[in-house]
Amino acid sequence: xxxxxxxxxxxxxxxxxxxxxxxxxxxxxxxxxxxxxxxxxxxxxxxxxxxxxxxxxxxxxxxxxxxxxxxxxxxxxxxxxxxxxxxxxxxxxxxxxxxxxxxxxxxxxxxxxxxxxxxxxxxxxxxxxxxxxxxxxxxxxxxxxxxxxxxxxxxxxxxxxxxxxxxxxxxxxxxxxxxxxxxxxxxxxxxxxxxxxxxxxxxxxxxxxxxxxxxxxxxxxxxxxxxxxxxxxxxxxxxxxxxxxxxxxxxxxxxxxxxxxxxxxxxxxxxxxxxxxxxxxxxxxxxxxxxxxxxxxxxxxxxxxxxxxxxxxxxxxxxxxxxxxxxxxxxxxxxxxxxxxxxxxxxxxxxxxxxxxxxxxxxxxxxxxxxxxxxxxxxxxxxxxxxxxxxxxxxx
Ligand code: ADP
Ligand code: ASP
Ligand code: MG
Numbered sequence: 180x181x182x183x184x185x186x187x188x189x190x191x192x193x194x195x196x197x198x199x200x201x202x203x204x205x206x207x208x209x210x211x212x213x214x215x216x217x218x219x220x221x222x223x224x225x226x227x228x229x230x231x232x233x234x235x236x237x238x239x240x241x242x243x244x245x246x247x248x249x250x251x252x253x254x255x256x257x258x259x260x261x262x263x264x265x266x267x268x269x270x271x272x273x274x275x276x277x278x279x280x281x282x283x284x285x286x287x288x289x290x291x292x293x294x295x296x297x298x299x300x301x302x303x304x305x306x307x308x309x310x311x312x313x314x315x316x317x318x319x320x321x322x323x324x325x326x327x328x329x330x331x332x333x334x335x336x337x338x339x340x341x342x343x344x345x346x347x348x349x350x351x352x353x354x355x356x357x358x359x360x361x362x363x364x365x366x367x368x369x370x371x372x373x374x375x376x377x378x379x380x381x382x383x384x385x386x387x388x389x390x391x392x393x394x395x396x397x398x399x400x401x402x403x404x405x406x407x408x409x410x411x412x413x414x415x416x417x418x419x420x421x422x423x424x425x426x427x428x429x430x431x432x433x434x435x436x437x438x439x440x441x442x443x444x445x446x447x448x449x450x451x452x453x454x455x456x457x458x459x460x461x462x463x464x465x466x467x468x469x470x471x472x473x474x475x476x477x478x479x480x481x482x483x484x485x486x487x488x489x490x491x492x493x494x495x496x497x498x499x500x501x502x503x504x505x506x507x508x509x510x511x512x513x514x515x516x517x518x519x520x521x522x523x524x525x526x527x528x529x530x531x532x533x534x535x536x537x538x539x540x541x542x543x544x545x546x547x548x549x550x551x552x553x554x555x556x557x558x559x560x561x562x563x564x565x566x567x568x569x570x571x572x573x574x575x
Pocket of ligand 2: 188189220221231232257319320333334335336337338
């Protein structure tokens with residue numbers, strides 16, 4: 180059996196027109212001889228009746244904190260509604276289709292509600308339905324625990340469902356259909372003239388996704404990479420051939436730029452001027468104990484700096500001030516990452532980054548780099564400008 184997995188994101192399945200577009204992609208794959216597994220997201224974006232954010236906001240109208248188990252049960256409905264709408268669209272066009280929840284599709288997860296990890300897949304139900312000649316529509320973003328509780332996989336998790344099923348079913352390809360033509364050098368919402376990247380390695384896309392390029396979920400890319408399942412990112416709304424992600428070598432100096440807003444910076448100094456290794460250990464242990472994840476860590480004699488999610492900034496102050504440290508908190512920052520496997524062999528990239536930002540009066544608060552990424556912390560207000568000037572500087 181030649182299997183293809185096609186995933187359609189929220190904007191793709193939001194309207195009857197979008198579902199008709201999706202239908203043409205599904206039928207084409209079927210006519211090419213594939214057994215088709217379709218993964219769908221919840222319909223639309225915040226404000227649309229069955230979108231994930233709408234459901235979250237709905238329950239928040241009851242003014243009490245929501246148990247994460249109940250929250251997952253609620254938001255899993257968005258994807259389930261979407262499977263039935265898609266299955267009925269196919270049935271109407273004369274193509275037998277079956278809708279399955281994540282649990283019915285055999286996706287087993289741990290009990291970490293809201294961010295559950297997939298611990299196993301039993302594809303026998305999907306395979307039986309495919310064998311009977313159906314197109315199988317699976318609700319993305321969800322699974323089921325061994326106890327039968329419904330879980331969700333973290334925001335953007337329908338991509339993870341698609342990659343997981345692609346890998347478990349040994350699919351020939353996983354196609355991620357969305358509202359852009361493919362993976363671009365930078366988010367086209369910030370730089371409309373951004374160019375499409377036709378071929379990318381898993382490593383390049385993982386790095387872009389981990390640094391905030393939400394066009395595909397980083398976990399999905401990692402799962403596909405482990406089983407070497409090729410992934411195509413394409414538009415539901417055009418005939419563009421999209422981006423092919425597979426194994427291979429890249430020598431691009433800068434592949435693209437990714438970014439994350441909503442970040443707060445923390446600078447810790449000792450009140451008496453001394454801040455030693457024992458302080459670093461203590462500070463990072465206190466933060467880890469409070470479940471706060473840190474990034475862009477920099478330790479130098481007398482001071483430590485790092486970034487956290489904006490919403491954790493207040494808590495960091497509450498934890499560290501009583502310990503006697505001098506703490507400076509800078510809210511509303513953004514991290515911009517330039518990603519390129521080839522940059523490790525080229526001198527002068529850092530100098531160009533710093534010079535470009537400086538030339539445009541963009542204040543740089545901190546940088547970190549790895550062999551394939553240079554990340555810069557700037558103010559959120561200057562983020563778009565910083566992305567554009569770096570985009571131009573590197574001719575992306
Ligand atoms: P879906 O609902 O289809 O999963 P998402 O909103 O999760 O869609 O992802 C698609 C969006 O990702 C695009 O609309 C685009 O704005 C954004 N995006 C961010 N970085 C990139 C990039 N490098 N290339 C293409 N799109 C990007
Ligand atoms: N509907 C979920 C979300 O909005 C999952 C997804 O779209 O991938 O995060
Ligand atoms: Mg997405």
